Amino acid sequence: MSDTRRLTVAELPDRVVVTLDRPERRNAIDQRMVDELHEVCDALERAPRILILTGSGGVFASGADIAQLRERTAADAASGINDSAFTRIAELPMPVIAALDGYALGGGAELAYAADLRIGTPRVRIGNPETGLGIIAAAGALWRLPALVGLPLATELVLTGRLLTGEEALAAGLVSSLHDPDELLAAAHALADRIAANDPLATRHTKRVLREPADRHPAAEREAQAELFDSPEKHRRMTEFLERRRRT
Structure with a gap:
């Protein structure tokens, strides 16, 4: 295996941009890339920032590395190699933005589904053709995709392997623009700018409460709001708002 790193990481004060950078394999997700995604999660769990995920060479990710996938066993499936990384990304404290171009297939699509926000280009092709390879989409598609686009469309996509175009993904709400x-x-950074302008603690609580199970509402909102109501940042931001309104 090459010693070349699979990710390019650019760190900014309020965000991290991670580029899947294996263009010779259309950014196919192999074990090394998974390991490096875990390294990114280590850093963002310790020092929360917005994460932007994108791909090099006009492709997000063409899927899992089939050569490695072919050799994996039942024990590998039980360990959830890709799923563990994607779930960790989904559970990062601050929002994750996936900027999708070209192919986002199989594991690449499932990595995109783990993001909080997805934007794309008209040439996006996204979907899950796993059953054609004799496996299922086991890294999040069978439960994240129905939550994103609805069960009927998700069922069609995962059973037929049909890929959505950029326009179809936009119409389905899978990408927002x-x-x-x-x-x-630049569009991903513009989204990150809007998020970064808000209170980071309120943003973190909003993301966390959005993902709480139904039986945790409204208690989860009340608990988060109680902490925020006592925060100095809430008082500062509301004071500034009232002062601006008085000046207009």
């Missing part, structure tokens, strides 16, 4: 490829990363 489409951009020219040259403008995709």
